[in-house]
Each structure stands twice: as C-alpha cells, then as structure tokens.
Amino acid sequence: MRKKAKKSLGQNFLVSKNHIEKIILAVNPQPEDLILEIGPGRGAITKSLVESGARVIAVELDSDLAGFLQKEFSERKNFSVIHADILDVKLCGLLYKKAKVVGNLPYYVSTAILQKIVREKDFILDCTFMFQKEVADRILAQPKNKQRGFLTVIAQTFLFVEKIFEVPPFAFRPVPKVWSSVVKAIPKEESDIEIERFFDFVGKCFSQKRKTLFNNLRGLDLIDLAQLEQILETVEINKTQRAEALTNEEWKKLFLAFEKALKAKP
C-alpha cells in the first residue's frame, strides 16, 4: 500500500515497530475481547490486534484504505472493516458487548472523537488513544493550569485518564511537526450527571476564559445574581476564580447545585 498519505484525513502512519508494540502492550488484547479500532490506516496496529485472536472491528473513512484492509485480512474471520466516518457511527448499533477502543487518531477530529467516547461510554471498556501531545496535555491538565479547559473537564469528569508514553515525530510517515502522546482512558461510573447538560454548562463557563467563572455565569442570565452568589458560597467556590482553577469535584458540585436551582425556578 504505497498511495500518498492524505493530509486532509490526518494520515500520519505509524512506522516505528517499538511504538506499535508499546501500544499493543497498553491495549493488552485477549481472544475474548471485542476491539474497535478507529482509523486503522494501513493496518500498523491492526495486524497485532487481529493476531491476538480478539474480534476486531475497524472503522476507516478512506475508501482506498478500507478496501486495502478488507483484502489484507480477508482470511481472518475475526476482522471486519467498515468504511465510514467514526463520528457518524452509533456504537450501540456496532458493538455487541463492551469494547476496548484503540486509535492513532486523525488529529483534525481527535477532540470530537473524545467527546463521542464520553457520550457513548457505556459501550466502552477502555480506550488507548494517540493524540497530538498538545491535545493530550489539555486532556490531562490539572486545576490552575492554563491548559485546563472544556475538553479537560468533560474528559476528567467521565473518564479516568492517564498518559502512558510519548511518541516522537520520526515514528510516523509522513513525519509530523509535533510530538504525540498515548493516553489510556477508562469510563467512570457517573450516574447523577446528565452528560449533554453538563457539556452545555461547562462550555458556557469557559466561554470567555479570561473572565472569572462568576462573570461568565452572570452573563448567561439564567438565575438571579443573589442566587448565583448563594450557589458559589454553598459549594465553597470563590467568586474571583476562573473556570480553569476548579477541581473535578468542584465542577460536579457546582453543576448539580446549578441544576437544582434551575429546576426550582418557577
């Protein structure tokens, strides 16, 4: 498979055997596993996944590559490839049990894929994802770090996230300009937070990152000022803080208190 890589599809193919092995170790595929691979490309990671005996379903947007993989693994009963955009695929219709998800993710769409994973986490056992290092740093950022934002909060609220290792540009062809990081993500049991409303709330709180959380919330005009002050006091969040300073626990408390106040509104 020597076709030119398509930049528009984020095609930087992994060629370093050492890094492919490290990803496979992190996935730890077992014969009884169901594995979803996002963007299998030329099959660098796919090959070892299939050889493990696990059932592997791959979703690839590039029709040439999907056709290539279909032929390449035509003898393997435990492999199938779907030619589709992963963002259009409903995991509930694709997976017959909880799956391990793997992907050297196309960078242009990696944050949208992470949001999809959060929304559909009930179908997922764990994820092993390669991100651009800058994106991984945002996902993993701790309170008071400037990189902490919407993506951080939604990822850390619904997933345990951990960086496993970094990957240098020379591990790929074509060689990208930046380093990458492999991140493991495991869904949390999070029952009392309604995901779409939380996404919306956190998005609004970060709408103007340089403003304080209080001023961002005040600008929304959802509840009156005195009530907003009361909520912040009850959940012990200082009015002068910015959204990036809040811990995961504080986000949860603030959101639930805000929801309660909105529901009680006449």
Ligand code: SAM
């Ligand atoms: N897994 C291969 C590897 O490690 O060498 C390829 C990784 S490459 C960074 C990303 C792959 O995702 C490409 O094969 C690209 O065609 C595919 N892709 C891009 N956008 C996609 C999408 N929306 N849905 C599914 N696959 C996509």
